[in-house]
Amino acid sequence: MSDTEIRHVISPACDDAEYVREVAEAKRALELWTMEPGFQEKFLAAPEETLAAYGLSIDVLSVRILCVRETALEYQKRPPGDTPRAARRYRGFLQEKIEGRDRMARESCVPKHPAFRAWRSRQLNRCWVELGMKNRSLIHVPMTFELDLGCSVGCPFCGIMAGKLQKVCPYDEENAALWRGILSFAKETVGDAVGDATCYYATEPLDNPDYEKFTDDFFDVFGIVPQLTTAASMRNPERTRKYLLEALKKERRVHRFSVLSLDILHKIFETFTMEELLCVELLPQFAEAPHNMFAKTGRARESELAHVAEDENDTIACASGFIVNMAERSIRLMTPCGSSKEHPTGEYIVAKESFSDLEDFKRVLVSTIDRYMAKELPKDQPLFLRPTVSFEETAEGVEFFRPNKLRLKFRGADDLSPDLYHDVLRKLRGGGKTAYDVVGELMEETGAFPANVFFVLKKFEQAGLFLEPYEIDKKAP
Ligand code: SF4
Known part of the structure; x- marks a missing residue:
């Protein structure tokens, strides 16, 4: 500054x-x-x-x-x-605040596991083309937690369409041991990046009466207080105040209250001083608010469907990684995408599996990483450019884009001519050729150096422009 x-x-x-x-x-x-x-x-x-x-x-x-x-x-x-x-x-x-958020996306949320790191990076890069500047607000956290199944609040705008509250995970002896084991194993496998997790996702954190105990353990393992976003700040104001006070004493960061009505806004103003709210963002989520913020995804998208333009593919999903549900004992692997009829909540759920105990959690986590997260796309695997992304040849090279979003430009330079980019793109257009096919054909037809062709393919791959193997499988009849 x-x-x-x-x-x-x-x-x-x-x-x-x-x-x-x-x-x-x-x-x-x-x-x-x-x-x-x-x-x-x-x-x-x-x-x-x-x-x-x-x-x-x-x-x-x-x-x-x-x-x-x-x-x-x-x-x-x-x-x-x-x-x-x-x-x-x-x-x-x-x-x-903005620098803190950007640091998370760029540095602290990066997993140490090499294949997970490469997969997350492809998802993050894909989202620049698919979601444009919206992607700046998504930190792509590699793991996050739910302490309940469902949510008691039932917001009519819920961007991830949380279901009714069905089950709460109590902090009893068995669950406490499981929780601490999960956190330690996640830290060992995925790394300190899990420290940027929240202890809510499609849940209301304060629905769990033991939220404080779970987050105390989290702090013991990662030295971080998970960020709180609550729509129930006024349900028990003394609990909220006490939690904030303790949380900010341990670690200064920004928490958030979703403000669901004008009455709640006034109660928040009456209950907390301006200074107490300095590290609390108030999110205007009620219709009378002059600048209300309803993301066009999930239930809000459903109710406003008629007003949502085709290219308004919103999302509030902030994880490219695992959502671990402690109440249901399940893990789902997901990454953001623009909300649509196919993905109404703006989440691409790659896989979901249950676990019974800590050993089973470890097995599911490791096997899901092994199965879905390629460190790099195999050279003998058919390559398909994302059908959601358009591309065109330019005088400098090639560009990938979606209407009204960012244009991702690849430019020829030094020994990589624009023609090389054009040639590689033409080979990829129909889909189904492997990296070896593209290299072999261009060597023969244009005399291109294999290293240069591989280099261009690698750039496209790292930008997340190719379908992942599991997406190709889903495309198959
Ligand atoms: S927005 Fe949050 S509090 Fe509201 S229903 Fe969804 S998960 Fe629950």
């Missing part, structure tokens, strides 16, 4: 109470702007009075810059010093 007036507030914590208050007030102003019906109109008509009525002493210009697009654009053109300190400090806070 080059601005000397900007500091970290999440980690390490900032010990300057005034600084924290300034950022917390900016955060509150944005929360009101995005969630409180009528706030925008009141602020625009009488800014000072409105901020004062909500107990905010932040300057009006900072709020305008953070909330009003035209003012933000105007101040982008001016020297940074023209932007008031509160707005700059809030942006520093935002930047800190």
Whole structure:
């Protein structure tokens, strides 16, 4: 952070109470702007009075810059010093959050297991072409956990269509030993990357009365407090407060509350101070919120299906790896994809298997990795470009793309001419040729060097542009 007036507030914590208050007030102003019906109109008509009525002493210009697009654009053109300190400090806070998330996707979520690492990397790269900038918000965590089967909340917008709560995994002697064994084996096999897991997925974390005990063990193994996202923050406010307090004492990170109604928003504001909510993102998930956030996937997609354009393939699935369900004792291997009729929740479920005890968990995990995660695609295996991705030859090389998403460009350089990319692409168009076929045919027809052809094929493979072997199997009649 080059601005000397900007500091970290999440980690390490900032010990300057005034600084924290300034950022917390900016955060509150944005929360009101995005969630409180009528706030925008009141602020625009009488800014000072409105901020004062909500107990905010932040300057009006900072709020305008953070909330009003035209003012933000105007101040982008001016020297940074023209932007008031509160707005700059809030942006520093935002930047800190974004950097933390990007670090997870790029570094900390990378498994140490070589085949798992290669598979995850192909999925992450595939998602750039398939999902575009949406992929930036997906960390592709290699493992995550569910402590229950189903969810008691039943949100009408649930992006992963969680079913009704059927079973809770109690933290009894047997399950505690199994849990600790699973965490240790996951760390040994997949690595520290499992530390970025959450202890919820298609579940509400606070449905489990022993959530705190499970996450204490998690902290013992990984030294990390799993990020909490709860839609039940106000079910037992004292439990939520106590958990947050303890969690933030152990590790500073951002947790999240899904706000399901205006009434819940007001209760959250009454229950927690602005400073207490500094490390809690409030997600506006109710219809009256001026900037409500419903991902167009899962139940929200179903209810809005008529309004979802063909190329709006949303997802909230953030794992390229395993979801371990402790209540059902199952493991599913999945990776994000754009939601569609075939994949309504924006998840591609590759495999699912049950386990009975720790030894069985180990067997299922290892055999699933061995079976589905190729370190590299075999050279004698037929290659099929993803049918969901379009491609075209360009003057520089080739480009892969989906409508309105990013274009992935491969350019010729040095001894790799654009023609080589064109030739390789032409060989792949029909599908079914192996790497050896492509190399052999191009050697004979154009005199291409095998190493160069393999190099191009490898680049396409690493970009996740080829169907995985298990996807080809599913295509077969
Ligand atoms: S969004 Fe979360 S809390 Fe709501 S139903 Fe789905 S899993 Fe449960």
